[in-house]
Amino acid sequence: DAMVIQNPRYQVTQFGKPVTLSCSQTLNHNVMYWYQQKSSQAPKLLFHYYDKDFNNEADTPDNFQSRRPNTSFCFLDIRSPGLGDAAMYLCATSRDPLAANEQFFGPGTRLTVL
């Protein structure tokens, strides 16, 4: 089945130790998104890629970076995780930005920072 896959499902890192979260998709969608969802809060968009074009949200900290080496994969890099970065990180895709498409979400990666 076509889907959005996130690895790992659970990630533990140490304060200040760089960590990379992975997302892959078999939907061949043009747009890939990264959301941060803290406990009991709504998901918050960090950035998205439309094909190779990177679009950062204005309030996304510089500590968060992303890479999209090809259509299928997108990575979230947290350069120096702080305790406040502990959250669920959701990857999503959509076919294109102009149509009324829903976003397809992966299962999320729950990040713990010790």
Place this chain on the structure above:
Amino acid sequence: AQKITQTQPGMFVQEKEAVTLDCTYDTSDPSYGLFWYKQPSSGEMIFLIYQGSYDQQNATEGRYSLNFQKARKSANLVISASQLGDSAMYFCAMREGVTGGGNKLTFGTGTQLKVEL
């Protein structure tokens, strides 16, 4: 100002009953879309239903229907014949505009629904 407001942090419903989850939105964009997602405790976001601002009829998908009242800027989700598996967090979300580089969604704070026997 909040763009998406969900005023019910928690709701209870009896199995087989219908339940309405409230959502109001704020936008000056004439073209927008409204979405409802379900998030079980496992974490994934599951798309339920979509309503476009120019759609003349209320959207329906199986047991889910969207009560769209454009003048009041509300987009309430109605779940009919509730099942135990409907227990989850429900998010209302809005996408503004149809152009631009990305289908950006703004989410409300969610409503935790618990279905009881």
